Amino acid sequence: MKYGYFDDKNKEYVITNPRTPVKWINYIGTLDFGGFVDHTGGALICKGDPSLNRIVKYIQQMPSSEFKGETLYLRFKQGGGYKIFSPLFVPTLDPYDLYECHVGLGYTRIISEFYGIRTECVIFIPIHNAREIREVKITNKTGKDLELDAVSVVEYTHFDAVRQFNNADWLPQTMQSRCIREKSGLLTLIQYAFMRRETNVNFFTSSHPISSFESDRKRFLGNNEYGTWSNPLSLQMEELASYEAHRGDNIGALLHHLGSFKPGETKSFITQLGQEQNFEKGRYGIEKYRSPEAVKKAFTEMNGFWDEFLNRIQVETPDSNMNRMLNIHNPRQCFITKNWSRYLSYYQLGIGTRGIGFRDSSQDVMGVIDRIPEESKKLLRQLMMVQRKNGSAMHSFNPLTMEGSKGETEELPDRPQYYGDDHLWIVLAVTAYLKETGDIEFLQEVIPYYEKDEDGRPLERGTVLDHIKRALNFTRNDKGQHNLPHLGFADWNDTVNLRTGAESLFNTHLYGKGLLEMSELCSYLGDMVVVKYYKDEYDKLKKTFNQTSWDGEWYIRYFDPDGTPLGSHKNVHGKIYSNAQSWSLISGMAPSGRAEKALDSLNKLLNTSKGIKLSWPGFNGYDQTKGGITTYPPGAKENGGIFLHTNPWVVIAEAMMGRGERAYEYYNQINPAAKNDIADEYECEPYVYAQNILGDEHPQFGLARNSWLTGTASWMYQAGTRFILGIRPRYDGLEIDPCIPKKWDGFKAVRKYKNAIYNIEVKNPKHINKGISKLKVDGKEIKGNIAPVFGDVKTHFIEAVME
C-alpha cells in the first residue's frame, strides 16, 4: 500500500491517504517558536522550549483517530441540526472524496473534499514573526447554494509540560482565558496560566468576525464531557456560549459564520496562534497577519529561505532517490535536527530534562555547517558553554536556561557520572566548521566553562582552542587497564552501561579521530610542536588498540573492568558490534588486512536487506551488568536492531577503503524514499530517516520508529555528499575524492564554498569506483584533487576525471 508520492518539483511529499500507519509529521517554525504539525492538522507548538514553555496540548500516545492539539470543524444545516465534520479528517473521520496533505518545506497544506466542500488549509510560521498561521480557503463545489460555519479549535496546555501530566489539582486552577473585543469588531482570545498573566499570554484570533467562542473544553464538548471531539455537542447550537474559562481545561474555539456560498464560490479566513507578553504587545502583529497580502509575503519569504538553504549545494547523480534525498529531504531533516536535537518529535516528547543533547547536537551541526554557518557557530558556542572545566561535558542542556543535565547517569548512581564520548564530538564539530568557513579567528573567541559561582558567574573561561584541547586532554587522562579510554556511563551507545572501570573502543576511535583532526588543525596553524604532541599520542593509542582489540575476524567493542571483552566471538550475546568495525576505519587505526576483514565480517554477520544491525546476537533478558541494552527484546533498538545512525559510518568506512559498490549498497538500502512502496511494513515517513528499524531477530523485522530526530540525518548527508560524492572541505580547499558505483558515468554538483560557487563535474569513463586522475579548474589542469579556495564570489568550473 502506498500512502502518497514525492513531488520533487514542488519539493513536497503528498500524502493521499490519511490513514497512514502512524502519524506522519512535518516541522514548522524553529525552537524559538514552532513545533510540528501532523498530516491531519494536529499540532504541537511551543515557544523557546517544549518543556518549559509549551502552548498546545498534543498527546502523542493517544490513538491516531483522536483530536490532538488543533483542528478545524465545518458545519452546515441538516435535518433539525447541523452536520459537523472536520476537513482535516481527524477527529470526525467522515468519508472524503479527496484528501491531500502536502508536506512542504516549513509548511503543510491540506486539501480535502467532503460533501462537495473543498477546503485548503495552509499551516506555517513566518520566519521573523512568531505565530502559527492557518490560512483556510473553502469552496462550494456542491453545485447548490450552501450556508457554512467554520470552527477553529486549539487545546492549550500549561506551559510546564511535565506538570500538565502529573498535576490535576493545582494546575487546572491556574488556567484562564479571556476575550478581547477589538474596535474593529474582531476578537482575540487570550489564555494564560495565572502566574504568567502579565508575562506570557497565548493568543488565538481570526481575520474574520467571530460571532461566539468557547474557551472551556467541558462546555465545548458538552454533557459533562460525555460529548466527544468527534461530535462536540455545543456545535449543535447556533452559537457557542462565549464563556471565559476561569479554570480547567482551556481551549480556544472560534465560530465563524461564513454565510452563504454560491456554487463555485470561495471564501477564506486566517487564524493566528501565538504568545506575547500581553495583547497590546501583540496587537500590531495580530492586525498585520489578518491580511492575506501579509501572509502571502511571509510565505514567499519563507520559501526564499528554503531556496537559499537548498541551493547552496545541489547534486545530480544517476540515482533519483539519492538526488531527492541529498537535494531536498536530507538537508531539510538536518535543519530540523540542528534545531530540535532529540527534544521534540512524535517520539521524543519534549518533556523533562532531555533538552539539547551535547553529542547529538555536535553531530547534527556537521550536517548544516555548509548551509547555515552562522547559526552553526551559535550552536557550537552554546555547546561549549556546557563543557566542564575538566574538558568533559554535560550530557544535555535546556536551551532557555542553559542548565545542564547529567543524562541518565543518575539512574545508576554506582556507575560513572559522565559519558565517555560527549566532549570528544565537539572537536569534530569545531574542526568541521573551520574547514567549511575558514573562520580561524573563532579559535580565539572566549567561552565560559559550565561551572558557576554562587552568583551564577562562570568560574573559568577559555578560548575555543582551549575548549577543544581540554576535551582531548580529559580522555588522555581517563584510561583503563589496557590504557584505552574509559567507557564512562556510556559512549555513543547510551544503553551499554558497564561497571565503573570499563573501557570503550568507540571512545578510543572517537578520541583517535579527534587527535587526527587536532594534528591537522595545528599543522595548518603552523604549530608543529603541538602537532607532534598529538601525533605521538595517536600513534601510542593506535598501537595499544591493535595489540589488545583484534578478535581474529573483527574488532572488540568494550572491555569490562576485569578485562572481559564484549563484542568478541567469546561472548554468547553481542558477539560483534558495527561501530567497532566502521570506526576502526574512520579513526585510521585499522591497518589494511584487518580493515577489510573487519568490514567483511560486519557484512556477513550484521548486514540485512533493510540495513545494518548495530550488534548481534541480541541479549535475551535483563542483565544489570550490561545495562539498558538488555531491557529491549532481541532485534529492537540498540539490542541488535538496525540503528540507522550507524549505517552511514559503514558507508564512510567502505568509501574510505574505495569499495564503492558496498558504500552505495549500504547507502541505498536505508534510503526512506525507497521505502515508499512498503509503507505498511516500514510505517514511518518516507521523506525522512528514522532512528531505528527492527532487526531480523524481531518478529516485526523492517518496522521503523522514531523518525526525524536522529543523527542518521547528519551522517547520511555527510556520507552521501562528502564520501560517496567525495566533495570534502579542507583547510586548503575543496577535495574531490568520490567513491561511486562503477556503473555510474559520473555526476554533477554545484556547491557554495567560502563564497565562491564550485560547479563540479565528475566523469567516470573507465567505470571505476575511486581515484581522480585529472582535475581541471576553470579549464586549466592542476595537480592533485583539491580545488583551491578562490577568495571571490564567482562561479568556477571544476572538472574531475576518474581513471
Ligand code: GLC
Ligand atoms: C539516541 C540518542 C543518542 C545515542 C543513540 C545511541 O539516538 O539520542 O545520543 O547516541 O541513541 O544510543
